[in-house]
Amino acid sequence: MRILKYIFLLLLLSIVALSIFIATQKGNFTIERSKIINSPKSAVFSYVNDYRNWADFGSWTTEDPEIKVLYPEVTVGKGAYYSWEGKEGTGEVRTLFVKENDSIAQKMNYNGTSSSVSWSFKDTIGGTKVTWQSEGKMSFLFKVYTALNGGVNEVIGKIYEKSLANLDKALDYEINTFSAKVNGLVKKPQIFYLAQTFTSELSKVNKNTKIVIPTIVAFCEKNDISISGKPFVIYHTYDLVKGLAKISISVPIKKEIFISPGSDIVSGKLEASEGVKTTVTGDYSHIKKGYEKTLEFLNKNQLTPDPLTSHIEIYSTDKTEIKNPSKWVTEIYIPVLSKILPVKAAIPAPAKIPVTTTDATATSAIEPAKIKKPVVKVTETKKLPTHKTAEEEPSEF
Numbered sequence: 001m002r003i004l005k006y007i008f009l010l011l012l013l014s015i016v017a018l019s020i021f022i023a024t025q026k027g028n029f030t031i032e033r034s035k036i037i038n039s040p041k042s043a044v045f046s047y048v049n050d051y052r053n054w055a056d057f058g059s060w061t062t063e064d065p066e067i068k069v070l071y072p073e074v075t076v077g078k079g080a081y082y083s084w085e086g087k088e089g090t091g092e093v094r095t096l097f098v099k100e101n102d103s104i105a106q107k108m109n110y111n112g113t114s115s116s117v118s119w120s121f122k123d124t125i126g127g128t129k130v131t132w133q134s135e136g137k138m139s140f141l142f143k144v145y146t147a148l149n150g151g152v153n154e155v156i157g158k159i160y161e162k163s164l165a166n167l168d169k170a171l172d173y174e175i176n177t178f179s180a181k182v183n184g185l186v187k188k189p190q191i192f193y194l195a196q197t198f199t200s201e202l203s204k205v206n207k208n209t210k211i212v213i214p215t216i217v218a219f220c221e222k223n224d225i226s227i228s229g230k231p232f233v234i235y236h237t238y239d240l241v242k243g244l245a246k247i248s249i250s251v252p253i254k255k256e257i258f259i260s261p262g263s264d265i266v267s268g269k270l271e272a273s274e275g276v277k278t279t280v281t282g283d284y285s286h287i288k289k290g291y292e293k294t295l296e297f298l299n300k301n302q303l304t305p306d307p308l309t310s311h312i313e314i315y316s317t318d319k320t321e322i323k324n325p326s327k328w329v330t331e332i333y334i335p336v337l338s339k340i341l342p343v344k345a346a347i348p349a350p351a352k353i354p355v356t357t358t359d360a361t362a363t364s365a366i367e368p369a370k371i372k373k374p375v376v377k378v379t380e381t382k383k384l385p386t387h388k389t390a391e392e393e394p395s396e397f
Contacts, residue, residue: 027143029115029152032133033160039171041128042203043285043325045101045121047171048130051075051082051093052323056170059162060088076210093117100207112139130167132160177326178282180290182297186277188333191270192257194219195234195250202243206284209233209315212249219265226254231315234270238310245310270312275335276303279316283325287313290332298334306335 037044047053052075055061061069067086074080081094089111097105106117115136122129138152149155196212213231220227229252236246248268259267276297280290291311298305317329 027138028136029138029156030133030135031153031156031160032131033157033164034129034131035161035164035168036124036126036128037130037164037168037171038127039168039175040285041121041123042101043175043283044128044130044167044171045104046206047175047325048119048121048167049076049095049098049104050319050323051080053170054082057163057166059159059166060084060086060091062166063162064088100204108134108136111142113137113142130164132164174325175283175285178280178286178289180278180280180286180293182293183277183279184297185274185301185303185336186333188270188273188275188335190272191229191252192255193232193248193250193252193268193270194225194257194259194265195248195268196264197236197246197248197266199244199246202238202240202245205233205245205247208247209249213251216249216251216265220251220253225257228252228254231318233313235310235312236308273306273335274338275306275312275333278332280330280332281326282328284328284330287330287332290330294332294334298336304337306337309335311335 039047052071055069061067061084064086067084069082069084071082072080075082078095078098081092083092084090091108091110093106093108095104095106097103102121104119106119108115108117113136115134117132117134119133120131122131134156142152145155194216196216200208209231216231217227219225231249231251234248234250236248238245250268256269257267259265276294278290278294278297280286294311297303312333312335314331314333315328316331317327319325319328322328
């Protein structure tokens with residue numbers, strides 16, 4: 001019996017000694033891991049910047065099938081966050097700062113240990129070099145856990161390494177899996193819409209749509225305006241050399257309305273028209289390939305693009321409906337001018353425009369697509385403040 005007491009006392013002293021040793025160790029840590037991801041920088045940045053994608057690459061999520069992940073309404077950009085509860089504990093990460101396609105700064109709390117987290121994204125041979133770093137101070141329990149598992153660099157380092165490998169794998173499929181199918185010549189009906197019009201860098205169109213579309217939707221909800229379809233962007237001009245475009249980021253509405261002067265939201269109308277349609281399934285980085293295929297179809301079939309509009313992009317299925325980039329659907333539509341026959345004494349039947357697919361239906365002459373400038377109604381005073389968050393140059397409209 002006395003031997004058992006000595007053993008118990010020795011064990012207790014060992015625990016106390018170990019606790020004192022651990023408690024006196026430095027709690028500060030800096031961990032960094034890097035990996036080259038086989039995807040474009042903008043695509044990698046956008047994927048990491050949305051917490052709804054973290055479940056696909058965060059090792060603490062992928063290795064715990066019973067983990068519970070909680071998402072707020074905002075999961076993208078500054079102020080976004082998400083939290084989780086799993087077998088290894090609870091955590092939360094919040095975005096403090098974002099520099100588009102360059103870096104992200106975050107604050108993470110995991111089982112009482114707080115750390116400052118940073119991401120950087122750099123173009124390099126083979127894709128994008130992603131560097132993930134965290135600096136913080138360990139809680140006592142985390143000190144014990146890391147001491148028993150090879151140290152903090154080993155514990156957090158392995159999490160980062162596994163997660164970056166998962167990120168590369170997920171993006172390799174999600175970003176690089178796409179298709180672009182030319183549907184042929186189609187008719188588009190008349191469309192009324194609300195929009196913001198300005199000049200944008202081509203690389204920032206996607207970012208601007210994320211800002212402007214929710215603003216227009218909120219305007220519609222506030223003023224009881226019925227939305228009648230998917231958002232779209234009208235490219236009035238498209239300059240690949242300068243990297244600029246005059247665009248109208250638009251939301252379709254059921255009835256034509258009139259906006260008073262001073263509002264940064266304008267009303268407009270697209271006349272019914274014929275044009276060539278191409279469907280791109282996949283990440284937005286492949287839209288350019290779809291646009292090029294559409295132009296090839298125009299040239300092959302000797303169709304003349306409408307000079308008033310470069311093209312229209314309709315976001316049929318986007319990230320607000322499904323998080324997987326490989327399943328996003330964007331329709332590209334280039335309006336065309338109908339072929340006009342010379343006037344003769346006897347007017348023959350209208351010439352048909354060649355069609356290459358079964359869903360191409362346009363055959364008759366039409367008016368070219370055009371933008372209708374908003375009509376002013378003096379009695380109304382609706383006005384929205386100018387949104388300076390959108391990346392834009394001074395509007396020429």
